[in-house]
Amino acid sequence: MNTTGKTISVIGGGLIAIGLLYTGISFLLPPILPAPSSPSQTVSTIRHHHIDKTHRVSSKTTSSATTGPNGMTALSYNPAIKQTALNLAKELGIHLLLPSQAYPGTTLVESYVDDSVLNLEFNNMVAMESKNPIMSSYKPGASVNVTLANGVPAEWLLIYGVGGGAYRLLFEEDGTYVRLQLFHGYIPAGLQNAEEIADQFMPVS
Structure with a gap:
C-alpha cells in the first residue's frame, strides 16, 4: 500500500x-x-x-507590326545594307532577290560575295544567290521537289555536314538561283515556314 x-x-x-x-x-x-x-x-x-x-x-x-494570316509581316531594310547587297548583285550580274515579308524580327544584317555567290546574312536565316545553280560541297542525303505558292518550282535538300543534318531550299526566280536555310534557333524553322518565306522573294531594282 x-x-x-x-x-x-x-x-x-x-x-x-x-x-x-x-x-x-x-x-x-x-x-x-x-x-x-x-x-x-x-x-x-x-x-x-x-x-x-x-x-x-x-x-x-x-503593337505597330501588322501580321498577315500566315504570321508574317512586311519586312523593312536598312537603306545602306540594302544598297550594298544591290551593288554586289550588280557586280555578279544577277538580279537581287529579297523577301518582301518575313516573320517579325527578321533583319538583314550584312551581305558579301564568296566564290561568285552573294551571301545574304539575316539574323535568323541565310540566303545564297548566284547566276548558276548553287551546289553543296556535301552529297545530299535526300531530296524532294516541291512547288511554292507562287508557282515557282523548288527542291529540298537534306545535307549532312560538320554540324549535322540541315535542310536547304533551292529555287530559281528571275534568272537568280537561291539557296535558303533557316537557322536552327529560329522559332518558326519548319519546312513549311521556309517555303512561305521563299514565296516572298522578289526582284529588287
Missing part, C-alpha cells in the same frame, strides 16, 4: 515536472508558423503576375 502510494506520487511528481519544463520551453522558443495550405498555388500566382507583366511590355513594343 505504501509502495503503491510512493509509486503514484513519484509518477505524479514526474508528470508535473515534465509539464513545467514544457511550459518553460514554450515561452523561450519562437512559435512554429503553419505551412501554406497550397504552396503550389502561391508559386503559380507569382509566376502568373510575372508573365502578365512581360506580356504587357512586349505587346507595347510589337
Whole structure:
C-alpha cells in the first residue's frame, strides 16, 4: 500500500515536472508558423503576375507590326545594307532577290560575295544567290521537289555536314538561283515556314 502510494506520487511528481519544463520551453522558443495550405498555388500566382507583366511590355513594343494570316509581316531594310547587297548583285550580274515579308524580327544584317555567290546574312536565316545553280560541297542525303505558292518550282535538300543534318531550299526566280536555310534557333524553322518565306522573294531594282 505504501509502495503503491510512493509509486503514484513519484509518477505524479514526474508528470508535473515534465509539464513545467514544457511550459518553460514554450515561452523561450519562437512559435512554429503553419505551412501554406497550397504552396503550389502561391508559386503559380507569382509566376502568373510575372508573365502578365512581360506580356504587357512586349505587346507595347510589337503593337505597330501588322501580321498577315500566315504570321508574317512586311519586312523593312536598312537603306545602306540594302544598297550594298544591290551593288554586289550588280557586280555578279544577277538580279537581287529579297523577301518582301518575313516573320517579325527578321533583319538583314550584312551581305558579301564568296566564290561568285552573294551571301545574304539575316539574323535568323541565310540566303545564297548566284547566276548558276548553287551546289553543296556535301552529297545530299535526300531530296524532294516541291512547288511554292507562287508557282515557282523548288527542291529540298537534306545535307549532312560538320554540324549535322540541315535542310536547304533551292529555287530559281528571275534568272537568280537561291539557296535558303533557316537557322536552327529560329522559332518558326519548319519546312513549311521556309517555303512561305521563299514565296516572298522578289526582284529588287
